[in-house]
Amino acid sequence: xxxxxxxxxxxxxxxxxQTFPIRFDRYRYYAVLAVAFLVVPFIIxxxxxxxxxxxxxxxxxxxxxxxxxxxxxxxxxxxxxGFMAVGAYACYKLMTAFPEVSMFIHVILAGGITAVVGVLFxxxxxxxxxxxxxxxxxxxxxxxxxxxxxxxxxxxYSASGQISAPERSVFGVLITxxxxxxxxxxxxCLIFLTLAGxxxxxxxxxxxxxxxxxxxxxxxxxxIIGVNPLRAKMTAFAVSSFFVGIAGALFFSIYLxxxxxxxxFGIQKSFLVLFMVIIGGLGSIFGSLAGAAFLVVxxxxxxxxxxxxxxxxxxxxxxxxxxxxxxxxxxxxxLEPHGIAQLWRVIKEKLRLWPFPH
Amino acid sequence: xxxxxxxxxxxxxxxxxxxxxxxxxxDTSYRTGPYAANGIPFxxxxxxxxxxxxxxxxxxxxxxxxxxxxxxxxxxxxxxECYEGTKGDEPLVYEPLSTGITYQLIPKxxxxxxPMHTLGYGRTSAKNGAVFRNIFNYPANYWxxxxxxxxxxxxxxxxxxxxxxxxxxxxxxxYGKEPIRTLEELAKKHGYELSLLPVDHxxxxxxxxxxxxxxxxxxxxxxWGWGVMNQVAIQEAVNIRYPMDHFIGIWWSGSENDVLxxxxxxxxxxxxxxxxxxxxxxxxxxxxxxxxxxxxxxGAGDQLGTTLYNRGMYAAMLAxxxxxxxxxxxxxxxxxxxxxRDGMEALxxxxxxxxxxxxxxxxxxxxxxCENHGGDGYAAVTQWDADAGAYKMITGYMQSDxxxxxxxIEEDSMAYAKENGITPGCN
Numbered sequence: 001x002x003x004x005x006x007x008x009x010x011x012x013x014x015x016x017x018q019t020f021p022i023r024f025d026r027y028r029y030y031a032v033l034a035v036a037f038l039v040v041p042f043i044i045x046x047x048x049x050x051x052x053x054x055x056x057x058x059x060x061x062x063x064x065x066x067x068x069x070x071x072x073x074x075x076x077x078x079x080x081x082g083f084m085a086v087g088a089y090a091c092y093k094l095m096t097a098f099p100e101v102s103m104f105i106h107v108i109l110a111g112g113i114t115a116v117v118g119v120l121f122x123x124x125x126x127x128x129x130x131x132x133x134x135x136x137x138x139x140x141x142x143x144x145x146x147x148x149x150x151x152x153x154x155x156x157y158s159a160s161g162q163i164s165a166p167e168r169s170v171f172g173v174l175i176t177x178x179x180x181x182x183x184x185x186x187x188x189c190l191i192f193l194t195l196a197g198x199x200x201x202x203x204x205x206x207x208x209x210x211x212x213x214x215x216x217x218x219x220x221x222x223x224i225i226g227v228n229p230l231r232a233k234m235t236a237f238a239v240s241s242f243f244v245g246i247a248g249a250l251f252f253s254i255y256l257x258x259x260x261x262x263x264x265f266g267i268q269k270s271f272l273v274l275f276m277v278i279i280g281g282l283g284s285i286f287g288s289l290a291g292a293a294f295l296v297v298x299x300x301x302x303x304x305x306x307x308x309x310x311x312x313x314x315x316x317x318x319x320x321x322x323x324x325x326x327x328x329x330x331x332x333x334x335l336e337p338h339g340i341a342q343l344w345r346v347i348k349e350k351l352r353l354w355p356f357p358h
Numbered sequence: 359x360x361x362x363x364x365x366x367x368x369x370x371x372x373x374x375x376x377x378x379x380x381x382x383x384x385d386t387s388y389r390t391g392p393y394a395a396n397g398i399p400f401x402x403x404x405x406x407x408x409x410x411x412x413x414x415x416x417x418x419x420x421x422x423x424x425x426x427x428x429x430x431x432x433x434x435x436x437x438x439e440c441y442e443g444t445k446g447d448e449p450l451v452y453e454p455l456s457t458g459i460t461y462q463l464i465p466k467x468x469x470x471x472x473p474m475h476t477l478g479y480g481r482t483s484a485k486n487g488a489v490f491r492n493i494f495n496y497p498a499n500y501w502x503x504x505x506x507x508x509x510x511x512x513x514x515x516x517x518x519x520x521x522x523x524x525x526x527x528x529x530x531x532x533y534g535k536e537p538i539r540t541l542e543e544l545a546k547k548h549g550y551e552l553s554l555l556p557v558d559h560x561x562x563x564x565x566x567x568x569x570x571x572x573x574x575x576x577x578x579x580x581x582w583g584w585g586v587m588n589q590v591a592i593q594e595a596v597n598i599r600y601p602m603d604h605f606i607g608i609w610w611s612g613s614e615n616d617v618l619x620x621x622x623x624x625x626x627x628x629x630x631x632x633x634x635x636x637x638x639x640x641x642x643x644x645x646x647x648x649x650x651x652x653x654x655x656x657g658a659g660d661q662l663g664t665t666l667y668n669r670g671m672y673a674a675m676l677a678x679x680x681x682x683x684x685x686x687x688x689x690x691x692x693x694x695x696x697x698x699r700d701g702m703e704a705l706x707x708x709x710x711x712x713x714x715x716x717x718x719x720x721x722x723x724x725x726x727x728c729e730n731h732g733g734d735g736y737a738a739v740t741q742w743d744a745d746a747g748a749y750k751m752i753t754g755y756m757q758s759d760x761x762x763x764x765x766x767i768e769e770d771s772m773a774y775a776k777e778n779g780i781t782p783g784c785n
Contacts, residue, residue: 047446161535314389
């Protein structure tokens, strides 16, 4: 009824090619953005920011990054945690070396440094594919974590080996440290997520994205029709690591404030982000966000229901959490192997015909 | 999906609502994950002591104690979530039982005005209360532990350890790295050689470290381990036939859970402690009567008298005494977190006080002041007797080498103050 193309006429190619061609979809997108930017900052509190929204936004950026590499370019990576660590440590070194520079620049530079590191570790992907590449990126994961633990220069020779974010502000508003207001940290991360989403979306439907998908679908065929595999794979690694690096920088500086590389950026993190991408849907920007939301919000909700409402012992709830999240992941992937994004697509197809399906 | 979940979460938050007006204590425990074996007894002891006060005395100063438990799994992100989720209840004190979470929370509790007690863990330089106003780490800290371990080795060797080799096996995290600086300083003073062997989280894989120990044959091994890492390390030491009485663990590597899996081989293993062990105390009679037999014990109720249960109980006892002190200072029984902070800073533990509580000679006597949030650094050595199935105290309480530690603490805390723009001061 509402959700269809009928009567929505396009008079230019630009209009025809927009991300949300259906009017209802477009307005819904604007509404979500308006709520996120104009309403949420006014009602947000510390708990919502630090327990739910910041992790969601940051993991959202990371999973968009991994989706570019794994979902669009078909290169499986288990090095996400390590690349997030590169972003975090780059951000830390920049923050402490140039305290007067804006955090926006630091975070973007941290992403850039991660992109360079990502390309370096992506070079083997020209020779090795599939599972073998996954193992090579796994090596990156372990090497990077070891490096940041091993070389004291990265953590400014602090006795504990931890890095902690000093207070920094953007346009006079504190953005890191314990005194930063939650609306500011939220908006800061939201801006990066929105930009990441828009950039990724537009890259993936342009020439670059098409060459990634060609490589993903059949690399030999892609090479024959003139896609340069070196350029395609390296750009995918660069863009992916750029986003993952930004996520790592935000994860450290805005969200946690102090991290220990082995705990915060270990192999679990790589798997977590990979699960987000798989559950959300490979090759979909919306899927990245849905996967991130699923894996960040669900444990918190289960905890709230179990402990605060039902009053169960915390250990039982923690164990149930593992069982329920695990069972849901399996159920989801059995019922819908292409993830939440595909579920969403099916719903949209149905909505188009509703309420007259024949 | 997303909106539905958000709505659900919102509903859950609404229903959870604010807690009733009691004195709230947050217990950030971990009963799951690779550190659960150590997290469970501590949390049980911590909660049971407050339950005892509620059941026997009707709370503290007539105020019921409300314990909010939050599961962290020893994970920093969950720890932050717990902190954000509980700080609305105006808790009197945080006891995170994780050095990683402590580092995370130091700036947060300072900004929000909550006191935090880190009993024998956390950031050592928090001892300097002029810089760390809200953080307390009495009665002993990691550097005290390292120093006392070296003192014990000195005693064993007749006062001269020049040229001896000492290896440190440590959890490769902020926690495990804490003693390195002290051990290096002490190496300069006493002339021993220190070798460092990090073990990565969670610590199940230690073959290469122990191979190295087997090859280098250090005279003593000191361990900074936690959770499953302890059990694995002790088993590996048994496997390479390392002399167990030359293997000294920090107090977090000295619970029954750590030595039992290695069986008889673990006999003679040593660990530090800053409080007494065993269950031969009058308070345990009350504990059995009011808590265990009444079915109100936390967890499975089977941890009474274990080392870590005692430590949890000790932490709760210190918190309860600080609440009493704070109530006296504030002149009201309903104290705020800020008043609790003042109470902790004025806390004085004496022999008479401990005897009156049913815990005679349980821990060292100490007095907290603004300049000293960390007590006097007394610790003793215990040794595992596999036949008896219990630890035994083999030394008296020894004071750490304050000559070496005081300047280190001064230096580290001042560096923190400078980094974070804090003006040290006691007013």
